[in-house]
Amino acid sequence: MATTDLGPTPGAGRVRSAPGARLAGDRSARARLVLAGLAVLLCVVAVASLTVGATGTALWPVLKTLASGEALAPRDRIVLLDIRLPRMAMGLLVGGALAVAGAVMQGLFRNPLADPGLVGVSAGAGLGAVGTIVLGGLLPAWIAAPFAGYLVPVAAFAGAWITTLLLYRVSTHHGRTSVAVMLLAGIALQALAGALSGILVYLANDAQLRDLTFWNLGSLAGATWSKVLAAGPIILLALCVVPFLSRALNALALGEAAASHMGIPVQRMKNISILCVAAAAGAAVAVSGGIGFVGIVVPHLLRLAIGPDHRFLLPASALLGGALLIAADMIARTVVAPAELPIGIVTAVLGGPFFLWILLRNRAALGG
Amino acid sequence: MLEAVGIEVTLAGTPVLKGVDFAARAGEVTVIAGPNGSGKTTLLKAMTGEVAYAGSVTLEGADVTSMKGWELAMRRGVLPQAAQLSFPFTVLEILRLGLQAGRMARRADLPVAALERVGLSGFEGRFYHDLSGGERQRVQLARVLLQVWEPVADGRPSWLLLDEPVSALDIGHQLEVMEIACDYARRGGGVVAVMHELNLTAMYADRVALLHGGRMAMQGAPREVLTDEMLSRVYGCRVRVNAVPEGPVPFVLPQAAGI
Numbered sequence: 253m254a255t256t257d258l259g260p261t262p263g264a265g266r267v268r269s270a271p272g273a274r275l276a277g278d279r280s281a282r283a284r285l286v287l288a289g290l291a292v293l294l295c296v297v298a299v300a301s302l303t304v305g306a307t308g309t310a311l312w313p314v315l316k317t318l319a320s321g322e323a324l325a326p327r328d329r330i331v332l333l334d335i336r337l338p339r340m341a342m343g344l345l346v347g348g349a350l351a352v353a354g355a356v357m358q359g360l361f362r363n364p365l366a367d368p369g370l371v372g373v374s375a376g377a378g379l380g381a382v383g384t385i386v387l388g389g390l391l392p393a394w395i396a397a398p399f400a401g402y403l404v405p406v407a408a409f410a411g412a413w414i415t416t417l418l419l420y421r422v423s424t425h426h427g428r429t430s431v432a433v434m435l436l437a438g439i440a441l442q443a444l445a446g447a448l449s450g451i452l453v454y455l456a457n458d459a460q461l462r463d464l465t466f467w468n469l470g471s472l473a474g475a476t477w478s479k480v481l482a483a484g485p486i487i488l489l490a491l492c493v494v495p496f497l498s499r500a501l502n503a504l505a506l507g508e509a510a511a512s513h514m515g516i517p518v519q520r521m522k523n524i525s526i527l528c529v530a531a532a533a534g535a536a537v538a539v540s541g542g543i544g545f546v547g548i549v550v551p552h553l554l555r556l557a558i559g560p561d562h563r564f565l566l567p568a569s570a571l572l573g574g575a576l577l578i579a580a581d582m583i584a585r586t587v588v589a590p591a592e593l594p595i596g597i598v599t600a601v602l603g604g605p606f607f608l609w610i611l612l613r614n615r616a617a618l619g620g
Numbered sequence: 621m622l623e624a625v626g627i628e629v630t631l632a633g634t635p636v637l638k639g640v641d642f643a644a645r646a647g648e649v650t651v652i653a654g655p656n657g658s659g660k661t662t663l664l665k666a667m668t669g670e671v672a673y674a675g676s677v678t679l680e681g682a683d684v685t686s687m688k689g690w691e692l693a694m695r696r697g698v699l700p701q702a703a704q705l706s707f708p709f710t711v712l713e714i715l716r717l718g719l720q721a722g723r724m725a726r727r728a729d730l731p732v733a734a735l736e737r738v739g740l741s742g743f744e745g746r747f748y749h750d751l752s753g754g755e756r757q758r759v760q761l762a763r764v765l766l767q768v769w770e771p772v773a774d775g776r777p778s779w780l781l782l783d784e785p786v787s788a789l790d791i792g793h794q795l796e797v798m799e800i801a802c803d804y805a806r807r808g809g810g811v812v813a814v815m816h817e818l819n820l821t822a823m824y825a826d827r828v829a830l831l832h833g834g835r836m837a838m839q840g841a842p843r844e845v846l847t848d849e850m851l852s853r854v855y856g857c858r859v860r861v862n863a864v865p866e867g868p869v870p871f872v873l874p875q876a877a878g879i
Contacts, residue, residue: 275731275744506714510700510703515691
């Protein structure tokens, strides 16, 4: 708002005198509007993604066939239900999970640069996943059996959790998080997890190696219903918990001490936040490999549009993250058709310059 | 009554408070004064639970460590010395954080009243990051006021704990903020403020707790505590305390060496 420090904002009196009028500085109405818009956008993108692909199966004829009560051609049925639909579902889950994990992590670290991919959390999750792929066969059956298809996501969650915990312990001192320490600790953790993963890759046999390469590329290409069912419940659980963290994350923006004086059980909320970040990022990484920048780009854009209030920021991140990843996946499988780009490359090409732009904007605050 | 008994705090291996007893009554403004490093802020932080301490802190007779966080938040607002903000919230959004933490959470009209109270009418839509230091300090005060809006709630006093509430303010706004504190106490609430400004202390405090080297040098009415001899000893410089000609309020004048 263009006002001087000399007096009240012009027009503020008018706003106040109108009964029931919205106050200046209240962005909740705009946030609700944006949320509704994002929900529509997500639906459009999701439907569009069902119509795009290497085969000629188009959505409209299929819908017409369905409406007329005839059976689908077997090929269309397979393409739609077993290839495109799980892929869309996985893009939605993974995109939403990464964006929300980023938003929660940024709120927790009180810093817009915290992102699971940048500070080693995804690498930690990767180590868990690689470890399970390579060494999972060595586990005694009574440990492995109860987890069955969930072994990789659960191990990735554990890896992400340990990394986030370490990162927070190292970079936060007396309730203050140092950006420099956080980013440097992230580099160290990323290098360490990468090295350990490297050793495991070295130990892997040929079949495992193929699994690993595929996984490492960061792609939704391997999407199957079984992967969606493995990661989905973990991600959805995390997404259901984070709305309850909104008020605490808002209060945390004023510092840990101020938050606790406002009655927030800070330590418990931090622990729950770390678990949610680890669950969402870990499960996402487990099924899709390392997809970067979603967690930093999405919340940042949304803060510009609707402000930092986590009550709106978190659901909006889930919606935009899902839409963005589905869209990025559409690009990934069409630009070089009939071949496919790994989606990690698409998000990096889009997100890298964006990240540099954030750094430029915040250079002064970062001590540059 | 806010009471601290036998408070000992050690920070980074150095004893900062060495067995301090402190008491503040509801209906009064109690100022914690003392030179730099005497332990003023640390005493306040011990009472708000920000630093680990030995000893006991009680609020109306109940040990604060036995109370839930939200329960304490309803009865006691704390204004920090330096407030940080990590994301671009508007003034209104910050005030609502305070409002939601208190028992008046449903009164959506109160943020406007609180801003008027601290002299920032019309600032609702401004971004906190764009404000001056003094304006930020007053926004934070408004946030804390909203959290414990009623000086007496359910027959029990509410408390304002203020860490250097006027440090970034010009003299006009210093008086304004001290008036808010006094008004809160007159209406039955309790106010504890850490202050450097001895003349404001003399004007507004009902009781002064003077700390010196981590111990309580003296606690009492301003006229008893703010004396030539006591201040000169505690602050390590020559000090003359006089009375304002037209009233009973003492004023403190530091004496440069050789004058």
